[in-house]
Amino acid sequence: MTVSVDMGSDERGAPVTMDLEELLATRLLVQGNSGSGKSHLLRRLLEKSAGQVQQVVIDPEGDFVTLSERYGHVVIEGADYAERELARIAARLREHRASVVLSLEGLEAEGQMRCAAGFLNALFDAPREHWYPALVVVDEAQLFAPTTGGEVAEEVRRASLSAMTNLMCRGRKRGLAGVIATQRLAKLAKNVAAEASNFLMGRTFLDIDMARAADLLGMERRQAESIRDLARGTFMALGPAVSRRPITVRIGTVETQARSGSPKLVPLPQADSVDLQSLLDVTPDAAPTLPMTFDPRPRRVPADELLSDIEAPAQTTSAPSLPDRNEEEVEAVYAEVLRAIVTDDESSGRPAAVLFQDFQVRCRMAGIAKPALDLAAFSRRLSCARAGIFDPHAEEWASVLALAGGLPDDMLGAFLLVAKAARDGAPCPSDIAIANTYGTSSIGRVKRLIGYIEGRDLFVTRTDMGGKRSITIPHLGWTTAPAEAA
Numbered sequence: 001m002t003v004s005v006d007m008g009s010d011e012r013g014a015p016v017t018m019d020l021e022e023l024l025a026t027r028l029l030v031q032g033n034s035g036s037g038k039s040h041l042l043r044r045l046l047e048k049s050a051g052q053v054q055q056v057v058i059d060p061e062g063d064f065v066t067l068s069e070r071y072g073h074v075v076i077e078g079a080d081y082a083e084r085e086l087a088r089i090a091a092r093l094r095e096h097r098a099s100v101v102l103s104l105e106g107l108e109a110e111g112q113m114r115c116a117a118g119f120l121n122a123l124f125d126a127p128r129e130h131w132y133p134a135l136v137v138v139d140e141a142q143l144f145a146p147t148t149g150g151e152v153a154e155e156v157r158r159a160s161l162s163a164m165t166n167l168m169c170r171g172r173k174r175g176l177a178g179v180i181a182t183q184r185l186a187k188l189a190k191n192v193a194a195e196a197s198n199f200l201m202g203r204t205f206l207d208i209d210m211a212r213a214a215d216l217l218g219m220e221r222r223q224a225e226s227i228r229d230l231a232r233g234t235f236m237a238l239g240p241a242v243s244r245r246p247i248t249v250r251i252g253t254v255e256t257q258a259r260s261g262s263p264k265l266v267p268l269p270q271a272d273s274v275d276l277q278s279l280l281d282v283t284p285d286a287a288p289t290l291p292m293t294f295d296p297r298p299r300r301v302p303a304d305e306l307l308s309d310i311e312a313p314a315q316t317t318s319a320p321s322l323p324d325r326n327e328e329e330v331e332a333v334y335a336e337v338l339r340a341i342v343t344d345d346e347s348s349g350r351p352a353a354v355l356f357q358d359f360q361v362r363c364r365m366a367g368i369a370k371p372a373l374d375l376a377a378f379s380r381r382l383s384c385a386r387a388g389i390f391d392p393h394a395e396e397w398a399s400v401l402a403l404a405g406g407l408p409d410d411m412l413g414a415f416l417l418v419a420k421a422a423r424d425g426a427p428c429p430s431d432i433a434i435a436n437t438y439g440t441s442s443i444g445r446v447k448r449l450i451g452y453i454e455g456r457d458l459f460v461t462r463t464d465m466g467g468k469r470s471i472t473i474p475h476l477g478w479t480t481a482p483a484e485a486a
Contacts, residue, residue, distance in 0.1 A: 005048045007041075007242070008252040016249040018198075020049055022241035023177060024133050027168060029193055030181040030235075031213060032202025037233035038181045039063055041200060042137055043254045045179070047071065054134040055099040056123065058116050060143055062105030063258035070256050073099045078115040079106035079466030080482075086115065086465065090122035094130040106466055109143065110152040113160035115465040116144050120163040123176060133175040136167055141180035142187040161189055168195035185212035198239025200249070203230045330368060331391065337362040338385040351439075352379045376409070383413030386437040388420055403458065403475055413437040414449055415458065418471050418480065427483030428469050 004017040032038045043064065046055055050071040057064045057073070067073040076089060093100050102119055104112040116138075123136070138144060145164035149157045168178045169191070180196070182188045186208045193212075201213045204227050213227060227236060230248070238246045340362065341347050341355055356378045373381065384392045392401060397416075400423075404415045417429050417437045429437075431446045438449060450471075453459045460472040468482035 003049070003052050005045060005052075006252065007044060007048070007237075008250045010250070011248050016237065016242065016247065018045070019241045020052060023179075023198060024053070024135070024175075025172060025177070026197035026240050027172070027177055027195060028179045028198040028200065028239070028241070029196035030179070030200045030202070031185050031204065031209070032181075032183070032235070033204055033206075033209075034183055035232060036202035036204075036230070037235070037251060038183075038202060039139065039258060040233060040254060041202075041235065041251050042139060042179070042181055043067075043256065043258075044251050046135075046137065047254055047256065049135065050099070054093075054097045054132060056093070056134055056136045057101045058104070058119070058136070058138040058144070059101050060104045060112055060140045062103040063139070064101045064137075065103050066256045066259060067099075067101060071099070073101050075101050075103060077106065078102055078104045078119075079111070079468070080464055082462050082464050083114070083118045086119050087122040090119050091126055091130075094123060094126040094132065094134070097132050097134075109150075110156050111465055111467065113144055113152060113156050117156075117159040117163040118465075120167055124163070124166050124171065124174060126174070131173075131175045133177065135179055136171070136176050137179045137181075138164070138167075139181050140183070141192070142182045142184055145180075145189040145192040147187055147189055161192075164189070164192050168192050185209045196239075198237075198241045200235040200237050200242075201227055202235045203227065203232065330372070331393070333363060333366045333368055334373070334381065335385075335390040337366060338381060339390055341382070342385045352382055355382060379409050380412060383409060383437070384416055386413040386439075387416035389416055399476065403473075406456065407453070407458075410439065411449060411453065413439075414446075415453060418459070419473055419476070419478065422471065422473050422476070422478035422480045425479075425481055428471050428480035428485075430483065431485055 003020040005020055005023075007016050007018050010016050030038050030041055046057065046064070046067060047070075049055070050067075055073065057067070059065065064073075065075045068075045074093070076086075078086065081089070102116070104115055107115060120136070123134075141164065144160045146157065146161070164178075164180075167176055168180070171178055178196070180188075180192070182193075184206070185193060185204075186206070199213075204210050204213060210227060230236065231250075233251050235249055235251065236246055237243055237249045242249075337359055341358060347355055347358075353375060356375050359373075359378060381392065384390070389397060391397075400416065400419050404412055404419075407415055414434045414437050417434060421427065421429055431443045434449070435441060435443060435446045438446060440446070450459060450461060454461055458473065458475070460474055461469060462472070463469045463485070464482060466482075467484060469485040470480050470482045472479040
């Protein structure tokens with residue numbers, strides 16, 4: 001069955017169509033500087049072929065998510081999932097032939113490359129019985145198949161480039177037809193661009209990109225210079241799916257719009273310079289003037305007064321007996337004293353033995369002659385307090401403390417900190433917060449701590465593509481909300 005996709009009209013107004021079956025077999029490369037209309041072209045192709053073939057869109061800017069309302073595309077926010085979860089989603093999409101937009105808007109460049117690589121590899125590795133035809137549209141392809149590494153890790157660059165190469169070189173036998181768009185041909189890996197047999201070249205100004213475009217179109221340099229004169233939304237087309245000779249095509253209209261459009265000029269506010277100046281002026285806060293109400297010189301004590309003070313017998317007073325406290329009152333004092341200790345910024349770096357002395361002094365000042373806690377019991381109470389738990393004897397924490405009974409005392413605070421966040425559904429504590437609870441400033445020790453607890457099957461750690469970590473306590477069924485680990 002031949003399906004023709006109406007892309008627009010040529011210079012004479014005749015319709016220009018693209019053979020969808022031929023496109024699936026020969027792939028497509030779209031090139032044009034920023035503002036040339038590449039995204040508009042891709043949107044036209046996706047809209048006109050919707051319902052005819054499965055569509056997979058790798059969308060680094062989140063521009064194509066609006067296709068979901070009109071055409072039913074599934075929108076996946078890549079930053080919300082871990083790599084293994086994205087692989088399972090991709091396999092399920094191939095099985096059920098659902099069209100999808102993978103939005104990478106919330107990720108940095110390295111995260112986008114890692115996410116796209118994992119997703120494309122999962123599409124590529126689908127079982128043979130699921131090799132249905134699909135258009136795989138990759139916008140801003142130079143981000144995922146760069147000629148150089150830039151600021152991303154070399155391992156990430158290699159993985160992304162390998163996935164893009166598999167899509168363009170070996171994807172056809174698996175039903176995957178790559179449609180890639182780029183602003184700069186010079187920044188796109190040659191082995192990826194060279195696999196396309198259909199080309200739509202938009203407005204280009206740089207000589208190096210024009211030379212690459214002329215080479216791909218089989219044109220002389222003098223002919224290729226006409227690409228500079230193309231209007232926005234107009235492309236020079238060549239390839240078995242559209243035309244055997246270069247033609248100029250004006251892309252037709254679309255029914256959906258991107259969330260972010262081109263900037264438009266808007267009128268400036270109507271106000272004279274005096275009014276604008278008054279809006280910008282900020283009166284500095286006047287520093288208060290403090291009168292000198294004291295004599296900076298020390299007071300001279302008369303000799304007679306000094307001698308009388310020395311000769312006066314010291315008055316001895318007996319210390320008042322401390323009142324008896326019941327168990328609930330003692331626990332309340334312990335909680336208040338521990339709260340004061342952990343809120344002191346200087347206490348985080350002090351060992352438990354030093355803080356135990358501070359604890360005893362504070363309890364004495366609160367009316368408890370000798371605390372019933374020894375150093376070991378205090379260390380565990382201190383760990384609980386650093387996690388925000390000041391009453392560990394409460395019934396709600398019984399199961400948590402029993403679960404953590406096999407952990408060393410110094411790890412108890414970190415476990416309880418995560419458990420408290422998981423119980424409340426709060427964001428996962430950061431490495432710095434865990435380090436403060438653990439009594440260290442080393443992030444490496446925190447990672448080894450989490451790994452140790454995870455090895456005891458008390459934690460299950462999950463990190464999504466956006467770098468946000470969540471921790472599950474499987475024995476309790478509690479999970480924290482995702483949050484940055486840094």
